[in-house]
Amino acid sequence: MSAITVRNVWKEYGDLVVLERLNLEIAPRSFVALVGPSGCGKTTFLRMLLSEDIPSRGEILIDGEPLAREPTAERGVVFQRYSVFPHLTVLGNVLLGLEFERGGILARLFGAAKAKAVAEARALLDEVGLIEHERKYPAQLSGGMQQRLALAQALIRRPKVLLLDEPFGALDPGIRGEIHALMRRLWNECEITVVMVTHDLPEAFGMATRVIALERPREDPVDGSRYGATIKADIEVWPRRIAGEASPHKMPPISSPAPAGTTRPSMRGSAGTTWRSKRYSRSTKP
Numbered sequence: 684m685s686a687i688t689v690r691n692v693w694k695e696y697g698d699l700v701v702l703e704r705l706n707l708e709i710a711p712r713s714f715v716a717l718v719g720p721s722g723c724g725k726t727t728f729l730r731m732l733l734s735e736d737i738p739s740r741g742e743i744l745i746d747g748e749p750l751a752r753e754p755t756a757e758r759g760v761v762f763q764r765y766s767v768f769p770h771l772t773v774l775g776n777v778l779l780g781l782e783f784e785r786g787g788i789l790a791r792l793f794g795a796a797k798a799k800a801v802a803e804a805r806a807l808l809d810e811v812g813l814i815e816h817e818r819k820y821p822a823q824l825s826g827g828m829q830q831r832l833a834l835a836q837a838l839i840r841r842p843k844v845l846l847l848d849e850p851f852g853a854l855d856p857g858i859r860g861e862i863h864a865l866m867r868r869l870w871n872e873c874e875i876t877v878v879m880v881t882h883d884l885p886e887a888f889g890m891a892t893r894v895i896a897l898e899r900p901r902e903d904p905v906d907g908s909r910y911g912a913t914i915k916a917d918i919e920v921w922p923r924r925i926a927g928e929a930s931p932h933k934m935p936p937i938s939s940p941a942p943a944g945t946t947r948p949s950m951r952g953s954a955g956t957t958w959r960s961k962r963y964s965r966s967t968k969p
């Protein structure tokens with residue numbers, strides 16, 4: 684759970700101004716959806732939040748502290764595709780996150796540490812409905828299952844901030860409905876602040892606490908790269924959604940339900956789950 688402060692951030696690549704004058708306060712446990720036309724800098728903004736890129740001007744703080752220069756465990760990320768490693772099994776993909784966290788990039792876990800990590804990873808796989816597929820490789824999973832795996836891989840390191848770059852954009856509508864429900868549940872149960880880029884307005888308004896639209900406020904007819912995008916609209920979704928509290932209204936599914944006759948694995952963990960830490964335990968069952 685974390686507050687994000689963005690102060691007068693600009694991003695330029697050579698002569699191209701992508702973003703300008705971004706000022707933003709994101710409260711802990713918010714779920715912010717970032718929308719805007721293609722090329723307006725949504726992914727660039729996310730990459731700066733991840734420290735994969737740095738602002739040309741201005742600063743970004745998490746809990747009042749400047750961002751670390753490198754991506755760190757406190758910030759998890761899921762992309763539209765290719766977030767998981769194809770040569771590792773489902774369990775291996777989730778375990779990798781823990782190995783990175785506990786032993787550094789070349790580390791392997793052994794003995795009791797390994798057994799503990801496996802138990803933790805399996806509990807999380809149970810949470811996201813993939814425990815029966817733990818030995819499979821990503822290529823053997825559907826798109827929705829791969830994105831559930833990507834979420835598990837991001838969450839195993841217990842990030843404070845979860846960054847999502849069109850994570851559900853490539854999924855069929857029925858599958859999207861399911862993963863939206865999972866994502867809502869994870870946001871409610873884990874103490875995370877979420878920033879999600881999406882092109883899909885119903886998804887933005889159906890999931891987020893706040894929708895922020897980026898757009899270029901001015902266009903130079905001669906030089907299209909002269910002005911960057913900035914915050915054009917900042918909308919608090921109403922009725923208010925508060926993480927960890929029962930929603931005042933039952934949200935309808937954002938996408939259409941699964942076609943009749945199809946079955947999907949349950950999203951709820953079936954076994955007694957040990958994955959949630961104390962920090963993650965303030966949960967409200969939906």
Ligand SMILES: Nc1ncnc2c1ncn2[C@@H]1O[C@H](COP(=O)(O)OP(=O)(O)OP(=O)(O)O)[C@@H](O)[C@H]1O
Binds near residue numbers: 696719722723
């Ligand atoms: N490393 C880079 N070097 C130069 N230009 C870049 C770089 N990264 C992004 N850009 C440019 O920055 C602009 C914004 O790109 P970005 O991917 O952030 O947009 P976006 O809003 O996420 O687009 P989309 O919705 O299509 O994914 C684009 O014009 C892109 O070409």
